[in-house]
Amino acid sequence: MAVQTVAPSTDAPAVDLGPAAALSCRECGERFALGPIFACELCFGPLEVAYDLPVGDPEGLRKKIESGPENIWRYAPLLPVPADVASKPNLNPGWTKLVKADNLARELGVTGGLYIKDDSGNPTHSFKDRVVAQALEAARAFGFTTLSCSSTGNLAGAVGAAAARAGFRSCVFIPHDLEQGKVVMAAVYGGDVVGIEGTYDDVNRFCSELIGDPLGEGWGFVNVNLRPYYGEGSKTLAYEICEQLGWEIPDQLVIPIASGSQLTKIDKGLQELIKLGLVADKPYRIFGAQAEGCSPVSAAFKAGHDVVRPQKPDTIAKSLAIGNPADGPYVLDIARRTGGAVEDVDDATVVEAIKLLARTEGIFAETAGGVTVGVTRKLIEAGLLDPTLTTVVLNTGDGLKTLDAVEPTTGPTATIPASLEAFRAAGLATD
Amino acid sequence: MAVQTVAPSTDAPAVDLGPAAALSCRECGERFALGPIFACELCFGPLEVAYDLPVGDPEGLRKKIESGPENIWRYAPLLPVPADVASKPNLNPGWTKLVKADNLARELGVTGGLYIKDDSGNPTHSFKDRVVAQALEAARAFGFTTLSCSSTGNLAGAVGAAAARAGFRSCVFIPHDLEQGKVVMAAVYGGDVVGIEGTYDDVNRFCSELIGDPLGEGWGFVNVNLRPYYGEGSKTLAYEICEQLGWEIPDQLVIPIASGSQLTKIDKGLQELIKLGLVADKPYRIFGAQAEGCSPVSAAFKAGHDVVRPQKPDTIAKSLAIGNPADGPYVLDIARRTGGAVEDVDDATVVEAIKLLARTEGIFAETAGGVTVGVTRKLIEAGLLDPTLTTVVLNTGDGLKTLDAVEPTTGPTATIPASLEAFRAAGLATD
Structure with missing residues (x-):
């Protein structure tokens, strides 16, 4: 097997992955050389990328980013990729639209500014392109020839x-x-x-x-x-949202939870932007969204637990249906630390929320987007999400991939013969 | 009916649609005030938008465009829309990726640079968002309240x-x-x-x-x-392609033909860029692509006819299946004038070409994209398209919308029990 020799406790990378300096254990903090490993040798905790970030010149860094390519590689100085990544063949995902959702805001009673970060605009129409693009560069660096x-x-x-x-x-x-x-x-x-x-x-x-x-x-x-x-690819969602808001952190973010990785990496990304001086330090609240039929993190949040009890998923939101989410405890920690919450909605609400978003903003989301929009409404009604604050809701995928979810309740208004009389009788003319 | 009073032979627009000055008949040249009309009152020819274009300051115009929004509204000075269009609620389509397709180029033997203009990146994943966005602004200007x-x-x-x-x-x-x-x-x-x-x-x-x-x-x-x-929305494809190539017209373009409108408007867009001094005047060849099962324009081209004989469509490329294409004669004229051609491929080739593009560039095109890629290969083999010249091939839609086309021939490589022995026996390991 092609696992690289691991030299614990050294920061000297054996490969060029840009600012990535080492892997570090999220539990015990032990550091390992960059390599195709994912669990700590000492405590079996998950490893994450530790960086030598380009601190000290926020203005220069901001300019460099703003003049970069219109995809995730504008943030190459903050990602585990070589500096020349943009010249390598890849799908160049990211820099998706942040849509000001005024119609939806009116329906939900949000007055502080509501935005949809619409990741259905990625090359294969889900946020997965962001994370796969990072893994691909790591695979190149480690000399792998098959991606799996x-x-x-x-x-x-x-x-x-x-x-x-x-x-x-x-x-x-x-x-x-x-x-x-x-x-x-x-x-x-x-x-x-x-x-x-x-x-x-x-x-x-x-x-x-x-x-x-x-x-x-x-x-x-x-x-x-x-x-x-x-996992680091999800940080780019945080970077893009802040840059698209004029280098400002939104007050509130609503993020779907599958393994929980995306939510924790968005928090990591926001912290990095603060550390680098690219955005002002300010409080923000992170909300996690699950489907009721797979809501282990939401259940733990509501019960006040620190651990997550696994569930057997049963929901139409299949892209979120991970019953034993690896990053569940970290999600709980972030939601509590930032004053957010974790909430869930049932499948009927998911469908209704998909249609609400489509009807108000012309965005056809996959079920995960129905989960975040539905949870946003529920959180507002419960007084947990403040409608007077700037709020960003993630849509991580495309409705074309989960047509089944809306198909049973979405059909023609009427079917008529090709005659004006029949059309008049259908009552659809404007008067 | 809400048709505006039409004042023939006047250039004074009754509504603000930016640089749009009038409608003019493509056949007899008669001009009409801007309004919701589409056929010449004198000769029944199709009407198109005539402009007061901002000539005389190409450098200033280029800078204005380049600092504009990352969507079609960067070209607002060249479109029938008000100057403040970007601030109105719409889907902001366009500025889709122009993908340098080096892998596909190798397979097709193209050495002059091959690009895919990938319009699957639009909000509803086809080029239709470009044209609908223009119609929407016209509807706003004319006071319509229902879009149909x-x-x-x-x-x-x-x-x-x-x-x-x-x-x-x-x-x-x-x-x-x-x-x-x-x-x-x-x-x-x-x-x-x-x-x-x-x-x-x-x-x-x-x-x-x-x-x-x-x-x-x-x-x-x-x-x-x-x-x-x-129809004017299709011009933005020409604008974007040239800007993305560094304000240069490609030597060759391969464009799908349904009604033929897109192809004629791309030619119109190129001519405008030349007139405005945004690109250097140079020869370019426009190639039209049809499916064999609906190839009235291709048939007329090959027969040397100026008129197009209608066909009854029978092809999997349903988005191109217009048997009596309104702009067919104009397409023939453009293909002949520019030294291009019109060609068609059968459905099996369409499927094969969809897979070829997916396998080489990771782009999953709808059947119309299979038609353009398949026709490109056929034109090269026939010596009609010069592989040593820069070539742009359009993909106007997303494979997720035409899954049926590839489904019968696209399945798992193997289905095995969850054991290493079974995997070894399947012969898929790398050695």
Whole structure:
């Protein structure tokens, strides 16, 4: 297996991943050389990327960013990627629209400014392109030649697309009984797609075995052995939101929770911007959003627990359906520390919220977007989210990927013969 | 009906649509005041927008554009929209990626630089957002309150989304037997969707009747009475391609043909850029691409005809399936004048080309993109498209909208039990 020799407690990177200096354990703080590892050798805690950030010249850094490319690589000085990353073949995700949602704000009673960060504008139409792009650069740096992942569909497509463009081979693993549409999205990029006879948990277990076996030699699993790099991609959501608001942190953010990684990395990104002097230090509240049918973090938040009790997911919000979210405890900590909350909504509310967002702003979100919009409304009604403050709600994916969710309740207003009389009778003319 | 009084032969616009000065007949040249009209009163020729363009200061204009918003409104001085259009609620489409397609170039033997203009990055994931955005501003200017169209699906979604965001009512007309997925995409934005018992031709006829009836009072049909404005949106493809190439016209462009409007407007846009001094005047070749199952323009081109004989469409490239393309004769003229050609490919080639683009560049195109990529290859093989010249190929839509096309031939490489032995036996490990 291609795991690099790990030299604990040294900051000397063996590879060029830009400002990334080392991996550090989020639990015990132990540091490791940059490599395709994801768990601390001492305490088994998750590893994350530690940086030598370019502090001391916020004006220069801001100018450099603003004159950079219109994608995530404008933030290359803050990401685990080489400085020349923009010249390498990749999908150049990010710099998606931050939509001022005045119509939705009126419906929800938000007066302080409401924005949708719409990540459906990414190349494969979900935020996954951001994280996969980081994993791809790590894979390049570590000399991997095959890009892989375990996936329930969306991630497989993002990996397949990124690998195709970058000239990597890809081989992704999915449960064998996935909907045909998702299989098509994964397989169309020409990489190998392997259906595993079992559940998503079985797929995950299989991938862990493969990483430890010579069969997996030269394989970078974006969400396993490249996970510390992969996760950093979510920081770019924080960077973009603040830059698009004129280098200001919004008062409140509503973020979906699957593993919880995205929420914790957005918080990390905001902290970095403050440290670098790119934004003024100010209080902000982070809210987590789950579907009721998979709400382990929300349940723990409400019960006042520090640990998250796993659940068996049963919700239409499949992209958020992780019953045992690895970063759950960190999410709880961030929500509590920032004065936020974690809330959940049922599937009917998810559908209603997808339609609300579509009807008011012309944005067709996937179920995860229905979760965040639905939770936003619920939080306002409960007095937990302050409608007089600037609020950013994330939509992390595209409604075209979860048509099933709205299909049963979304149809024609009327079906009529091609005659003016029939149209008049349908009562749809303007008077 | 809300048709404005038309004062022939005057250039004084009754409404503020920026540099748009009048409508002029493409056949007889007669001019009409700006209004919701689409056919010449004298000769029934199609009307198009005539401009007072800001000539004389190319440097100033270029700077203004470059400092404008990252969407089509950077070109507001060249479009039939008011100067403050960017501040009005709309979907802000455009400024999509121009992808340097080096992998695809290698496969096709293109050495002069190959680019994909990828319009799947638009808000509702097709180029339709560009044209609908223009129609919306015209509707605002003419005081319409309902936005409408006849559609086979994609346009209905683009209209529904744009109307929702802009606070317009929408009511769109589709054939009653459309696939459920397309109905969902049209209806999810909350406007009225009316299924007409009949074919798309019946839907079109019905809409023409409705425009002439008091029932249609206050209705703007983007592709009928607002068509002259609507069509101008396609010019932005020409503007963006040239700006993204560093204010240079590419040597060759491959453009899909449905009605032919897009191709003619791209040519119009290029001519405007030359006139304004924003790009150097140079020869360029425009190639049109059709599916064999709906290839009336290609057939006429090959036969040396000036007129286009209608066909009954039968192809998977449904977004291009217009059997009697209104702008067919103009397309023939442009292809011949510029030294281009019009070519078609069969459905199997369309599917193969979708996969080729996905496999090489990670771009999942809709069938129209398969048509342009497939035709590009065919034109190179025939010696009609010069592989040593800079070539831009349009992808006008997203593969997620035409999953059916690739589904029968796109599946998992293997389905195996969750064991390393089974994986080894599948022969997918790297050695």
